[in-house]
Amino acid sequence: MKVFENPDLHCHSTRSDGHLTPTEVVSRALANGVDLLALTDHDELDGIDEALAAARDTALRLLPGVEISTSFAGETIHIVGLGIDHRHRPLQQALAELRAGRAERAERIGAELARCGIPDALAGARRLARNPELVGRAHFARHIVACGLMPDVKTVFDHYLATGKPGFVPHQWAEVEQAVGWIVASGGLAVLAHPARYRLSSRELQALLARFQNAGGEAIEVVGGAHTEQEMHRFAGIARQRGLLASRASDFHGIGEGPVDLGRCNPLPPDLIPVWSRFC
Numbered sequence: 713m714k715v716f717e718n719p720d721l722h723c724h725s726t727r728s729d730g731h732l733t734p735t736e737v738v739s740r741a742l743a744n745g746v747d748l749l750a751l752t753d754h755d756e757l758d759g760i761d762e763a764l765a766a767a768r769d770t771a772l773r774l775l776p777g778v779e780i781s782t783s784f785a786g787e788t789i790h791i792v793g794l795g796i797d798h799r800h801r802p803l804q805q806a807l808a809e810l811r812a813g814r815a816e817r818a819e820r821i822g823a824e825l826a827r828c829g830i831p832d833a834l835a836g837a838r839r840l841a842r843n844p845e846l847v848g849r850a851h852f853a854r855h856i857v858a859c860g861l862m863p864d865v866k867t868v869f870d871h872y873l874a875t876g877k878p879g880f881v882p883h884q885w886a887e888v889e890q891a892v893g894w895i896v897a898s899g900g901l902a903v904l905a906h907p908a909r910y911r912l913s914s915r916e917l918q919a920l921l922a923r924f925q926n927a928g929g930e931a932i933e934v935v936g937g938a939h940t941e942q943e944m945h946r947f948a949g950i951a952r953q954r955g956l957l958a959s960r961a962s963d964f965h966g967i968g969e970g971p972v973d974l975g976r977c978n979p980l981p982p983d984l985i986p987v988w989s990r991f992c
């Protein structure tokens with residue numbers, strides 16, 4: 713059985729809102745000593761073949777992955793699929809529909825930002841998005857920074873793009889059960905991404921986890937770029953209590969954007985069952 717020493721099971725490329733191409737992501741992960749990497753672009757499988765080719769005959773094993781956008785209790789919840797079959801037609805079709813919804817949402821975000829006095833934001837975001845089907849909030853944020861209107865992406869989210877801010881538009885993504893179902897049907901394992909990010913009460917989080925597990929979801933990100941030490945301990949406790957496998961995930965988007973580089977997350981608490989035990 714292969715023991716992985718530096719797995720990183722969540723990151724992005726230019727096929728969604730990452731800064732590096734799939735090939736560049738794999739090269740950087742290799743340079744950082746990652747031995748198991750999942751490329752998990754938002755609602756998109758298009759980068760997987762390139763990443764697999766880049767990882768061939770290297771010390772890095774590439775797991776096909778995806779990060780699916782879902783809606784629950786007014787929050788957007790992200791569900792990562794690991795070890796999916798990126799050629800599975802029902803999964804591809806479901807993600808194509810989510811991307812069509814994104815295109816329509818991008819127009820509404822552009823209109824909201826125009827009302828806030830930021831004209832032509834949609835054109836700017838489209839210019840920055842390397843995948844025309846995947847214009848996301850990160851591209852709007854980067855455009856606003858590039859225009860010199862705000863110092864950094866995080867500040868743009870805090871002022872305009874986070875839930876409830878003036879440039880935010882509500883959007884109906886997939887249901888939690890649908891996303892888990894698509895992942896499982898394509899042979900993958902579903903992971904609840906960055907649980908600390910959601911504005912949910914403890915009761916709502918437990919309700920979300922119940923729905924997620926009833927649908928076949930099996931794992932939760934415990935160690936991740938978005939988690940403080942305290943949050944890591946909280947979600948380690950929830951993994952133990954609910955019998956969830958634990959994941960380790962940088963959620964890397966690019967150099968200098970986000971808190972953690974590829975393969976640089978802390979280790980998992982040793983008593984947890986790592987999600988990669990399923991991929992050894």
Ligand code: AMP
Nearest residue numbers: 729754847848849850865866869870965
């Ligand atoms: P979207 O899927 O288009 O709604 O965009 C979600 C993406 O926006 C996340 O994956 C991050 O890349 C980025 N994002 C969300 N919240 C923040 C934040 N507070 N600061 C920086 N980036 C963020």
Ligand code: MN
Nearest residue numbers: 724729850965
């Ligand atoms: Mn992102």
Ligand code: MN
Nearest residue numbers: 779790905906
């Ligand atoms: Mn996410």
Ligand code: MN
Nearest residue numbers: 722724779963
């Ligand atoms: Mn992500």
